[in-house]
Amino acid sequence: MWRLGAEAVQASRLQGVVIQGGANLSILERLALPTPKVHAVGEFDGRWGVLMDRAPSSCFADQFVSTAESAPLEDMAQLHRRLHEKPGDGLPSLMARLSARIRRAEGLDAASRNRLLLELDSLPDGDRVCHGDFHPWNIHGSGQGFMIVDWLDACCGNPLADVCRTYVLLHHGMPGRAMGYVEAYASVTGSEVSGILAWLPAIAAARLTEGVANEMTSCCGWLAFSHDCRGFEPSAGVRFVRNHPG
Known part of the structure; x- marks a missing residue:
């Protein structure tokens, strides 16, 4: 993600990822949800990205x-x-x-x-x-x-x-x-x-x-x-635990 004037670009090297992200935002925008408005999907400085409204700086x-x-x-x-x-x-x-x-x-x-x-x-x-x-x-x-x-x-x-x-x-x-x-x-x-x-x-x-x-x-x-997980084989170095979530 980088700034471009009053807007922002969310970029990826994968064209399909960017297109999917832009498509999702277009659907959500029609539902009047608090999402960034999409202005364009394309190449920016050699990378695919979605040009959208910049989010406020304060984070929840x-x-x-x-x-x-x-x-x-x-x-x-x-x-x-x-x-x-x-x-x-x-x-x-x-x-x-x-x-x-x-x-x-x-x-x-x-x-x-x-x-x-x-x-x-x-x-x-x-x-x-x-x-x-x-x-x-x-x-x-x-x-x-x-x-x-x-x-x-x-x-x-x-x-x-x-x-x-x-x-x-x-x-x-x-x-x-x-x-x-x-x-x-x-x-x-x-x-x-x-x-x-x-x-x-x-x-x-x-x-x-x-x-x-x-x-x-x-x-x-x-x-x-919740279940018997004897069939699960954790990766090397991972300790297998059995604990209640939370």
Whole structure:
């Protein structure tokens, strides 16, 4: 990402990635969600990129650092709910993405992979907008001026899966706030915490494909949390744990 006048360019060496990101933002813009407005998709200084509105400089994560109160969690949950109220028509399928990532996740034997895929199939699909990477560092501005950025992983699916993904991301970046966020979202939407955490094995398995070696221990623990994971073989140097999330 770099500045270009009053706007910004999100760039990638992969043309397909940029086109998908621009397409996602075009769909979301029509839904009146707080996203950057896309002005162009093309080559900028030899790299493919999306020219869009520049996000405000203030980051919502600063509020998490400055206070231990629950207000930031509740504000973030309300914003997340606002996304989930919108139909996800035209966005990629979340279930298909999770299935594909579980199929290529390293360290899973055939039995464990098949079990995870069966469990995924048993979870309820949805048709709502899901951000796919919703965390405080992707929220800028404040009050009515919030802007949510980084929509490359936007998809159509069950909002509870999207919240579970946020739990996994927060558990690494702000572990003391992860379960509090799940509880805040459940409170403002009337959802069940157990319904959110039911997605944890599938979300954790999919996370294994993202090259996050420093999160392997947590992911392995979540895979073992609800089920017998004797078939899971952690990478070398990773301690296999069996712990409760949160």
